[in-house]
Amino acid sequence: xxxxxxxxxxxxxxxxxxxxxxxxxxxxxxxxxxxxxxxxxxxxxxxxxxxxxxxxxxxxxxxxxxxxxxxxxxxxxxxxxxxxxxxxxxxxxxxxxxxxxxxxxxxxxxxxxxxxxxxxxxxxxxxxxxxxxxxxxxxxxxxxxxxxxxxxxxxxxxxxxxxxxxxxxxxxxxxxxxxxxxxxxxxxxxxxxxxxxxxxxxxxxxxxxxxxxxxxxxxxxxxxxxxxxxxxxxxxxxxxxxxxxxxxxxxxxxxxxxxxxxxxxxxxxxxxxxxxxxxxxxxxxxxxxxxxxxxxxxxxxxxxxxxxxxxxxxxxxxxxxxxxxxxxxxxxxxxxxxxxxxxxxxxxxxxxxxxxxxxxxxxxxxxxxxxxxxxxxxxxxxxxxxxxxxxxxxxxxxxxxx
Amino acid sequence: xxxxxxxxxxxxxxxxxxxxxxxxxxxxxxxxxxxxxxxxxxxxxxxxxxxxxxxxxxxxxxxxxxxxxxxxxxxxxxxxxxxxxxxxxxxxxxxxxxxxxxxxxxxxxxxxxxxxxxxxxxxxxxxxxxxxxxxxxxxxxxxxxxxxxxxxxxxxxxxxxxxxxxxxxxxxxxxxxxxxxxxxxxxxxxxxxxxxxxxxxxxxxxxxxxxxxxxxxxxxxxxxxxxxxxxxxxxxxxxxxxxxxxxxxxxxxxxxxxxxxxxxxxxxxxxxxxxxxxxxxxxxxxxxxxxxxxxxxxxxxxxxxxxxxxxxxxxxxxxxxxxxxxxxxxxxxxxxxxxxxxxxxxxxxxxxxxxxxxxxxxxxxxxxxxxxxxxxxxxxxxxxxxxxxxxxxxxxxxxxxx
Numbered sequence: 046x047x048x049x050x051x052x053x054x055x056x057x058x059x060x061x062x063x064x065x066x067x068x069x070x071x072x073x074x075x076x077x078x079x080x081x082x083x084x085x086x087x088x089x090x091x092x093x094x095x096x097x098x099x100x101x102x103x104x105x106x107x108x109x110x111x112x113x114x115x116x117x118x119x120x121x122x123x124x125x126x127x128x129x130x131x132x133x134x135x136x137x138x139x140x141x142x143x144x145x146x147x148x149x150x151x152x153x154x155x156x157x158x159x160x161x162x163x164x165x166x167x168x169x170x171x172x173x174x175x176x177x178x179x180x181x182x183x184x185x186x187x188x189x190x191x192x193x194x195x196x197x198x199x200x201x202x203x204x205x206x207x208x209x210x211x212x213x214x215x216x217x218x219x220x221x222x223x224x225x226x227x228x229x230x231x232x233x234x235x236x237x238x239x240x241x242x243x244x245x246x247x248x249x250x251x252x253x254x255x256x257x258x259x260x261x262x263x264x265x266x267x268x269x270x271x272x273x274x275x276x277x278x279x280x281x282x283x284x285x286x287x288x289x290x291x292x293x294x295x296x297x298x299x300x301x302x303x304x305x306x307x308x309x310x311x312x313x314x315x316x317x318x319x320x321x322x323x324x325x326x327x328x329x330x331x332x333x334x335x336x337x338x339x340x341x342x343x344x345x346x347x348x349x350x351x352x353x354x355x356x357x358x359x360x361x362x363x364x365x366x367x368x369x370x371x372x373x374x375x376x377x378x379x380x381x382x383x384x385x386x387x388x389x390x391x392x393x394x395x396x397x398x399x400x401x402x403x404x405x406x407x408x409x410x411x412x413x414x415x416x417x418x419x420x421x422x423x424x425x426x427x428x429x430x431x432x433x434x435x436x437x438x439x440x441x442x443x444x445x446x447x
Numbered sequence: 448x449x450x451x452x453x454x455x456x457x458x459x460x461x462x463x464x465x466x467x468x469x470x471x472x473x474x475x476x477x478x479x480x481x482x483x484x485x486x487x488x489x490x491x492x493x494x495x496x497x498x499x500x501x502x503x504x505x506x507x508x509x510x511x512x513x514x515x516x517x518x519x520x521x522x523x524x525x526x527x528x529x530x531x532x533x534x535x536x537x538x539x540x541x542x543x544x545x546x547x548x549x550x551x552x553x554x555x556x557x558x559x560x561x562x563x564x565x566x567x568x569x570x571x572x573x574x575x576x577x578x579x580x581x582x583x584x585x586x587x588x589x590x591x592x593x594x595x596x597x598x599x600x601x602x603x604x605x606x607x608x609x610x611x612x613x614x615x616x617x618x619x620x621x622x623x624x625x626x627x628x629x630x631x632x633x634x635x636x637x638x639x640x641x642x643x644x645x646x647x648x649x650x651x652x653x654x655x656x657x658x659x660x661x662x663x664x665x666x667x668x669x670x671x672x673x674x675x676x677x678x679x680x681x682x683x684x685x686x687x688x689x690x691x692x693x694x695x696x697x698x699x700x701x702x703x704x705x706x707x708x709x710x711x712x713x714x715x716x717x718x719x720x721x722x723x724x725x726x727x728x729x730x731x732x733x734x735x736x737x738x739x740x741x742x743x744x745x746x747x748x749x750x751x752x753x754x755x756x757x758x759x760x761x762x763x764x765x766x767x768x769x770x771x772x773x774x775x776x777x778x779x780x781x782x783x784x785x786x787x788x789x790x791x792x793x794x795x796x797x798x799x800x801x802x803x804x805x806x807x808x809x810x811x812x813x814x815x816x817x818x819x820x821x822x823x824x825x826x827x828x829x830x831x832x833x834x835x836x837x838x839x840x841x842x843x844x845x846x847x848x849x
Contacts, residue, residue, distance in 0.1 A: 085687065085752070093749045094686040141618075151618075159620030216543075216553075218561030284496040285487065347495045350487070350823045352809055353754040407754055409811065421752045 049444060055389065056440040062393075063433035065402040067112065067119065069419065070105065070426040075127050079157050081134035082127075086420035089401050093418065095156040099139050101425030102154075103172030106131040108426050110179035112434065125183060132180045132189070134158065139173055148199040149210070153422075165213040167200050171230045174200070178237050194245070197234055201252055204231060221277045225291070228259035229298045232305060257305065257314070260298050264321050270344045271295040271326055285350055290342040292330025293361020299323040300368040303375060319372045319381075327365065327384060335411050336391045338362060355410040359424065362392040363432035370439045404429050451846060457791065458842040464795075465835035467804040469514065469521065471821065472507065472828040477529050481559050483536035484529075488822035491803050495820065497558040501541050503827030504556075505574030508533040510828050512581035514836065527585060534582045534591070536560065541575055550601040551612070555824075567615040569602055573632045576602065580639050596647070599636055603654055606633060623679045627693070630661035631700045634707060655707065659716070662700050666723050672746045673697035673728055687752055692744040694732025695763020701725040702770040705777060721774045721783075729767065729786060737813050738793045740764060757812040761826070764794040765834035772841045806831050 046054075073090035074082045076097075084101045085094035109128035112119035138158030139150045150169035151160040174193045181190035203211055204227050235253040239246035262279030265272045273289040274282055281287050299322030306314035330338045337357035341349040348354070365388045373381035395412050396404040398419070406424040407416040420426075448456070475492035476484040478499075486503045487496035511530035514521035540560030541552045552571035553562040576595045583592035605613055606629055637655040641648035664681030667674045675691040676684055683689050701724030708716035732740045739759035743751040750756070767790045775783035797814050798806040800821070808826040809818040820826075 087749065094752075096686060153620075155620040160618045161620040162618065163616065214565065216562045216564065218555075218557040218563040284498060347489065348819050350496075350818070350820070352758060352818065355817060356754060410817075415757060415812075416752070416754065417750050418752070 059436050066430050069403040080130035088417045097154045099169040100172045103176040104427035106176035107179045110183045114183050165211045223275045228256040232256035288344045292326035295326035296368045297364035300371050323368045357408040359396050359406045360428040363428040367435050461838050468832050471805040482532035490819045499556045501571040502574045505578040506829035508578035509581045512585045516585050567613045625677045630658040634658035690746045694728035697728035698770045699766035725770045759810040761798050761808045762830040765830040769837050
């Protein structure tokens with residue numbers, strides 16, 4: 046097949062999948078009564094639990110706004126209205142000031158917005174920032190942007206100055222850890238807030254640099270492994286925690302870094318992002334027997350203690366697709382496109398549901414569907430459409446250049 | 448095969464498995480330097496992480512003492528000494544008074560005893576009680592018994608009067624729930640503390656009655672389902688939480704109840720314990736396609752959101768073996784022995800490791816070993832030897848009577 050025909054074929058399938066995925070959420074997840082979104086949605090779209098997870102509420106608001114803002118065919122009133130209703134629901138209910146700080150958000154809410162659970166981490170708040178900032182961009186509502194910034198400053202304070210507001214008691218046997226998720230998320234948020242805004246890019250420039258340094262500390266063992274948790278000084282930690290590898294997370298960090306490095310023209314970081322954060326986790330994380338990316342691995346080959354370690358989850362595959370297509374666009378190295386093709390073949394033949402649309406989220410190691418819902422406490426309208434949107438846009442730019 | 452020959456065959460295999468299991472922990476888990484036990488032990492006995500989990504420390508102390516106290520061939524100094532060293536380690540390090548109450552215990556400690564994590568539940572403390580009480584019984588040390596009682600009173604206070612000392616903030620969307628684990632564990636502890644002690648049986652008699660009533664509230668849907676979580680008033684809860692079934696837990700509750708009902712000569716409760724807490728979860732929980740008990744199920748047939756729902760775990764099978772052999776001894780109903788035989792065949796052919804001894808803990812739905820360690824954060828020297836010990840003793844009494 047001629048080269049551009051292959052890219053065109055990818056684009057067509059990806060565009061169709063994106064339309065189906067967005068259609069699935071538009072049809073099945075809106076709560077017309079209370080605003081916000083049903084998250085627990087079965088394989089056929091039926092709601093099997095009415096709880097609302099704040100990570101997923103924020104992510105869906107962000108996704109809808111981003112689609113509305115950047116893709117002509119999604120500039121539809123129903124998408125904007127649902128995003129605004131989701132934003133209102135979040136602003137009204139997500140923050141639970143009593144629990145550990147003025148800006149702490151719940152993890153989970155009842156359908157009508159009463160707090161069910163609060164996590165002692167920063168992630169509900171991170172997705173709150175994403176939602177508010179993208180909402181500000183489509184509505185022009187500056188209050189939302191101010192709110193996003195204020196929460197961002199709180200996040201930076203928790204991550205860099207004093208985490209005590211998160212409510213986790215300090216434990217003598219549990220010194221501070223540099224966990225990949227934190228600098229990754231903050232770097233992602235800096236990108237979100239800074240896009241097209243010189244003053245904010247300046248304001249958060251130092252934070253971004255710190256995030257990059259924190260992420261780079263996870264390159265361990267002479268560059269042969271990306272470890273999920275390292276010490277605050279960037280050294281390997283003892284035991285299972287220290288040996289943990291999360292290939293999907295490393296790949297996601299890879300494209301965050303590549304995007305950042307491209308914006309700044311940082312050639313060394315571009316190289317590192319691909320060689321260390323894409324090639325290494327793909328090599329170590331790909332299941333040579335059954336295909337697909339493992340969820341967790343132990344760098345010394347011990348069995349991880351997470352029961353789901355060998356399962357194939359949708360989101361690492363989403364992140365891998367973005368990573369290698371972005372790497373290909375950046376380098377034009379055919380090996381990158383080959384990786385993309387390999388992941389694409391596995392992903393579209395295993396995760397995509399040809400009957401009801403959207404993707405299954407959880408497969409056994411052998412590739413059978415193990416949990417058949419489309420939405421659950423950790424899967425919503427986010428990784429699949431973000432991946433498809435970004436891949437479509439990357440393919441657009443590759444095909445436009447031809 | 449003549450009937451008694453079959454029972455004898457079971458007994459011989461079970462006795463041999465118990466010797467191998469105990470031998471495995473004696474050989475591989477003792478920390479001669481700091482006392483206590485290594486919990487993270489690979490398939491061949493090698494230690495892959497030095498963290499010490501308080502649930503498992505307490506359980507191993509209890510198990511060693513119970514073996515020492517009740518089985519002639521385990522009345523060995525090395526078992527007693529290891530149990531005492533484990534008890535000393537627990538007393539020295541488990542309690543972390545700063546976090547939520549004077550008696551709160553950590554969930555996880557470093558090898559040398561520094562607290563790593565505290566759960567906002569009662570279970571570390573429950574296993575602390577079991578350890579101290581059984582230690583008091585073998586050593587005659589009354590201080591340990593006093594300590595067990597004092598912690599028990601704290602547990603009852605948390606469970607029945609005021610849970611705020613556990614450190615979980617009350618959430619408006621999360622009203623109090625009757626979760627099966629709590630009354631089950633407290634009933635187990637009442638049995639532990641009361642054995643052969645009239646005054647304590649009297650002291651905790653009312654608590655035991657409360658536990659039984661709380662457990663019986665989990666019989667739902669006209670007696671066709673045991674649900675893991677119900678409201679404080681004993682009603683079904685909405686959503687996934689309310690529809691959750693945990694067959695292994697129900698079966699464990701079943702033999703706790705049967706034991707309690709036998710001691711009191713409560714015929715109605717004996718019947719309920721077998722018909723509702725054994726027959727129902729076995730019927731709903733057994734995988735008719737691949738064999739084995741599912742870990743979680745949704746009573747309406749939705750897919751559970753726990754990623755491991757379809758896996759086969761060792762401990763539900765341990766509890767099922769105890770439950771049906773106890774039910775058989777109680778009723779002499781051949782159907783009970785048939786169930787035991789079916790679970791026995793699956794368990795011994797799938798979980799037992801003929802190479803290194805002890806059992807694997809986690810199988811795929813299809814019955815392949817998914818995690819190959821013998822000890823991990825939630826698997827230690829407890830369910831396997833407790834099951835084998837109790838089954839051996841039940842078979843002894845059945846064969847003695849012939």
